[in-house]
Amino acid sequence: MNIYETDLLLNQYLLFHYGTAEDQVPYSFGPRDALFYPSRCVTDFLPDIGRKTRALDLGCAVGRSTFELTHWADEVIGIDLSGQFIAAAQAIQEAGKVQIRILEEGRRSTVVTRRLDPEIDRSKCRFFVGDALRVSPELGSFDLILAANLIDRVSRPVDLLGEIKRLLRSNGHVILASPYTWLEEFTPSENWLAGASVTTLSRIQEILEPDLVLVTAKDLPFLIREHARKFQWSVAQASLWKRS
Ligand SMILES: C[S@@+](CC[C@H](N)C(=O)[O-])C[C@H]1O[C@@H](n2cnc3c(N)ncnc32)[C@H](O)[C@@H]1O
Numbered sequence: 001m002n003i004y005e006t007d008l009l010l011n012q013y014l015l016f017h018y019g020t021a022e023d024q025v026p027y028s029f030g031p032r033d034a035l036f037y038p039s040r041c042v043t044d045f046l047p048d049i050g051r052k053t054r055a056l057d058l059g060c061a062v063g064r065s066t067f068e069l070t071h072w073a074d075e076v077i078g079i080d081l082s083g084q085f086i087a088a089a090q091a092i093q094e095a096g097k098v099q100i101r102i103l104e105e106g107r108r109s110t111v112v113t114r115r116l117d118p119e120i121d122r123s124k125c126r127f128f129v130g131d132a133l134r135v136s137p138e139l140g141s142f143d144l145i146l147a148a149n150l151i152d153r154v155s156r157p158v159d160l161l162g163e164i165k166r167l168l169r170s171n172g173h174v175i176l177a178s179p180y181t182w183l184e185e186f187t188p189s190e191n192w193l194a195g196a197s198v199t200t201l202s203r204i205q206e207i208l209e210p211d212l213v214l215v216t217a218k219d220l221p222f223l224i225r226e227h228a229r230k231f232q233w234s235v236a237q238a239s240l241w242k243r244s
Pocket residue numbers: 004016038058059060061062079080081082085130131132133147148149150153154
C-alpha cells in the first residue's frame with residue numbers, strides 16, 4: 001500500500017502545508033519556528049537567487065511549495081506520484097481554499113477551511129501525476145528545481161539526481177531539502193546515500209559535481225502533526241546548488 005494515497009496522510013499533509021500555526025500546534029510552548037516548512041524551503045533561498053522563468057517542484061505533494069514558487073517564477077510545475085495529492089493540489093488551485101480534517105485523538109477530529117494567500121497567482125501553476133525519476137520530456141527544462149523531502153522517499157536517489165541534472169538549464173539552481181531518513185520501506189539499503197563513514201551531503205556532492213556546485217547548506221526544522229498530542233519534529237538539511 002502507498003501511504004501517500006491514504007486519507008490520513010492526505011489530511012496530515014494538507015495541515016502541514018496549509019494549516020495556521022494554531023491549527024498545527026495548539027500550545028504556546030510548541031516549536032513554532034518549525035512551522036510553514038513548505039514555504040520556507042523556497043523563501044529561505046529565493047531572495048538570494050532572484051527571479052526565474054520556469055520552476056519545477058518534484059514530489060510536490062499537495063502543492064504549497066509549488067504555489068510559493070509562483071512569487072519567483074513565471075511558470076511552475078508540480079509533480080507527484082500520488083494521484084490523491086495531485087487531485088488535492090488541483091482542487092486548491094481551482095478554489096483558492098482547502099478543507100482540512102485535523103485529527104485531535106482517536107476518531108475525533110476538527111474540520112477547518114483555510115484560504116491560500118490571495119497574492120499567489122495560481123494560474124502560473126500546473127500539477128501532474130508523475131514519477132520524479134522519469135520526468136516526461138514534454139515538460140522541457142527548468143531554471144529552478146526544488147525537491148523537498150523526496151530524496152529519501154525514492155527507490156533510486158542516484159536516478160533522482162541524474163534526472164535533476166538532465167532537467168536543469170545552464171545557470172539554473174536546485175534546492176534539495178531532506179532529513180535523510182533512510183528507510184528500507186522506500187529505498188533499498190544498498191541505494192542509501194549515507195554510508196558508514198560518508199554523509200548524505202558529501203555523497204550528493206560527489207554525484208552532482210562537476211555539473212553542479214554547492215552554494216550553501218543550512219538546517220531547516222519542520223514539524224508534522226500526527227494528532228493533538230503527537231508530533232514529528234525533524235531537521236532537514238537544505239542545500240542550494242548552481243549549474244556551473
Ligand atoms: C515526504 S513527502 C514530501 C512532500 C513535500 N515535498 C513536502 O515537503 O511536504 C514525499 C512526497 O514524494 C512523493 N513521491 C514519492 N516518490 C515519488 C516519485 N518517484 N516521484 C514523484 N513523487 C514521489 C510522495 O507521493 C510524497 O508526496
